[in-house]
Amino acid sequence: MSRKLFHKKAAQAQDMSLNITAMADIFTVLLVFLLKSFTTSAVTLSPSAGLVLPEVFSSNQVPTDALKVEISSTAVLIENQPVLDLKDYQFAMGDMDGNKTSKSLSQALAKERKRQMTIAQANSQVKIDPKILIVADQKAPYSTIKTVLASAAVNGYTDFKLAVVQNQ
Amino acid sequence: MSVGQLPGGNDQDVDLNLAPIIDALVVLISFMLASAAFLSIGFLDAGISAGGASSTSTAKPPITLGIHLQSKHNLEIRVTGKVNKTISISAVGENWGYDRMSQSLQAYRKDFPTVGAVTLSADAQVEYRDVVKTMEALRKIFPGVLLGGF
Incomplete structure (x- = not known):
């Protein structure tokens, strides 16, 4: 059994x-x-390690593709390429111009502008874009932001888009 | 012949081996989860009208409004034009006095509805996050927020 x-x-x-x-x-x-x-947008933002974007509750701007300028505590990058070094968010004294712009940054932005203009001349469908994306660390002082914006403005980039994190 | 039987009368059942499919799915899901963006990135417009239709009028506004952020969370509303006035708003503890600022600005907005933009400036040491937060507060009242102080 x-x-x-x-x-x-x-x-x-x-x-x-x-x-x-x-x-x-x-x-x-x-x-x-x-x-x-899985969202696919026109802009792919990959901020550097340690860079924290400021938070907001609402931003009604649709992401657009434009020249990207990143401001971290140690450097300023244009399209992920380091352009100049910063020391605790501050520009080197010798790099500052009389009109509160940065010499190195202005040169780099002028180079980008020239490239855009060359493309626009060769292709009539491409227009010169005044848009610029500012991807800055939340602790960056306003003086640094101001210098970057002034450098961009003198090179024809007058439509500023500030990258932020949306708090939902 | 039923499904799962081989032709020729062979009764052997054919089972699809799902284990490698599961493996592939697990790897794919892990990859998708790892690459997923959990943060939603947005953009604030600092140059032109941010909400609603932008003004096409070229007429000079009766007043110009400026907000200046100072150290220690104090701020000033600077009004020039038909009204010339500076309103100082002290910090509320460790925060900016956005409520008082909004009340004052809404009063100006009511008195001068043609004013559609406000200029925001700050002291050199004011942090970017405070500038962005103030921009957000201002955008609730005025469609255009311009960065100033250059």
Whole structure:
């Protein structure tokens, strides 16, 4: 009798298997959901490590593609390329111009502007864009921001877009 | 012949091996989760009208409004034009006095509805996040917020 019971239990254990069909279904649904929620915008912002953007509750500007200038505590970058070094957000005294602009930054921005103009001359469909994206650390002092904006403005970049994190 | 049977009367069931599919899905989901952007990045317009239709009028506004952020969370509303006045708003604890600022600006907005923009400036040491927060507070009253102090 006991031997019979043992055989029955052993047979049950052999039949049991994990049904992974349901698991595959769940994973497929998850993958579809993630792919759907994966937003692709015109602008891909990848701020440097340690750079924290300021937070706001609402910003109604649709992300647009434009020249990106990043201001961290140690450097200013144009399109992810370091242009000049900062010391605790401050420009070097020798780099400052009389009209409160930065010489190095102005040169780099003028180079970008020239490149844009060359493209615009060659292709009539391309227009010279006055937009500029400012990706600055939240602790940057206004004097530094002002210098960057002034340097951009003298080179024709007058439409400032400030990158922020939306608090939802 | 039923589904799952091989032709020729072979009764052997054909089971699709789901294990590699599960493996691939797990890797894909992990990759998607790792690359997902959990922060929503937005942009504040610092140059032109930020909300509603921009003004096409070239007429000079009756007053010019300027907000100046000072150190220690004190701020000033500087009114020039038909009205010449400077309103100092002290810090509320460790915060800016946005409520008082909004009340004053709304009064000016009511008296001078043609004024559509305000200029924001700050002391050199004021942090960027405070400038952005003030811009956000101003945008609720005026469509255009311009950065000044150059």
